[in-house]
Amino acid sequence: MTQLLEEVETGRKRAPVIEPGHSFSTVTAKISDVVLKRPLSIGWLAGVMFCFGFVNLLLLAVGYLFIKGTGIWGITIPIGWGFAIVNFVWWIGIGHAGTLISAILMLLRQTWRNSINRFAEAMTLFAVACAGLFPLIHTGRPWVAYWMFPYPNTMGVWPQFRSPLIWDVFAVSTYATTSLLFWFVGLIPDLATLRDRATNIWVKRAYGALAMGWRGSARHWSRYETAYLLLAGLATPLVLSVHTVVSFDFAVGIVPGWHTTIFPPYFVAGAIYSGFAMVLMLAIPIRSIYGLKDFITERHLENSAKVMLATGLIVGYGYAMEAFMGWYGGNRYDAFLLWNRLHGPYATWYYSLLICNIFIPQVLWIRKFRTQPVLLFLVSTVVLVGMWLERFIIVVVSLHRDFLNSSWGMYYPTKWDWFTYTGTLGLFLFCMFFFMRILPSISIFEMRTLLPESKVKAE
């Protein structure tokens, strides 16, 4: 706190959004060379192959699941929702930072977002893909998962529109579609740049086809800006609505620990919290490996850390309210849930959650932790672990002691649960590796607008 106050009082100059000394051509060259000129490195290949191993593990786990059914997982009654739902909520939450950065910060004219929005949006897409996989394979019969969509089927019935699980289908598919469109539309001018700079004719054609004939005429730009703004407007409510609907999966049920009205805001805050942690975990290595420290500066790290700190405090408030209502509400089942979290068989997990999500991130009040990449990376890791634990606590601890103590049970994840989870981590990083090398990971044209060159005529 004193650090923050000191900063305001002394008016200490913050790190710039883009390091001085850059021009249109250096920005373009620096970003597009990562894709077009940089040779294949051993490190990249090794990373891809390592992640590819986990992708295969995922295929193995899912393939075996299709043969044997969900019995290979640790789920039982009463804990019918295990890792699949924990991981689904965790991944979809991570995606939210991308949309917040690209849509909300754009509408709020936070220009610092320009250097991180592209890869944050890619992160959103890959995270949503990983998230979407889990409910799909959790259905038990994924080959008929299309039954969840309303179409004039031969069964003569519609999906159960009163079920939050169907709301989920709509929320997540809308989210995936809007994120993909937003990402692709944002890429078009940069794809045209790559088309123009590529030397290999096939590379040229590939980028040319994706650039959809972009010429950069005034008319193109005028329409482009309108379209992008409209998409930002469409995506903005999704930042709030998607995780709200995900929280309804729980809050609409009458299980103690789920049935609370605080869930939607607290889930949304948690989503952005974990999302920014993931953004930082990606940005910190990317900026140093690909020499992009001029564009992803300390300012970005610090701003992201501040968002994390703020959303983390909202999450902390959520925990406090859950505990307070457990006592104040006077409902014996809610009170028992609170007692069980603190003293039950999963108490260690709950205390780890509090340490990871509430206590450790408080170091972000100190400026050094917000600007030192290594320290910030570590804090982000802790937050991601903490947010995973949060979903584990919500799903498992609430279910394992239900109303009838004859049906109490314990949840033991099997190796297949872990294979699937680590497999999606591998898939996510595998996609990120390819994204880094085949598409501009920072928006070139938006970075150009931050340069002094672009402001000459306006001022």
Next chain:
Amino acid sequence: MQIFHRSSNAIARASILAVALIAGLALYVILELDRSPYVTYEKVARPQPVPFSHQHHVAGLGIDCRYCHTSVENSNFAGIPPTKTCMNCHSQIWTNAALLEPVRDSFRTGHSLVWTRVNDLPDYVYFNHSIHINKGVGCNTCHGPVDRMPLMYNNASLRMEWCLDCHRAPDKYLRPRDQVFNMRYQQPSNDQPLSLDGQEFTDQRTLGKYLIQKHNLRTVADITSCSTCHR
């Protein structure tokens, strides 16, 4: 710097429309195919070990459904007759017909005739004949004009939407209990009124609503609940 010809603009625009059209058409084709006899075998006669003609036995000879399908009124399964039922008559008539050799062979050896099942519901559907008969659902409401089938075929698609068509509005089809086995039953109309319990009915809906009361049918909510059929 453009690397494609100007005409690709038109192609790109057309492709947007084409994707929507192709996706819509594909969905339509798949759904039509799923409802077609190619998938459901609706009204497709199946080969049988003996070409048994319901038309001949029911319409021609006037044998009641229950003579062979004995358990239809009090069991979930209507019952396939044993070879002995065939032999009641065929030990006396057509005793040398080559067509009936499999029947005689079955009778001699005690090995059942293996009929190809025509009206076959999936195993995850609970179905009970007796409740339908006792609540006034006619045989031919579901099975169609069996008395005009030289070879047996399923008259309906047996898709769930077909089941629900009646379960959602049973008054469209119910008939008096004594008309259930009448293969030529006509729903009441102004020209052909139906009198029941001293009342005159001139349209099906009024009759249906009356029969729902009389036969103590459960509510539509009950009989369209998932677990009524998927137990």
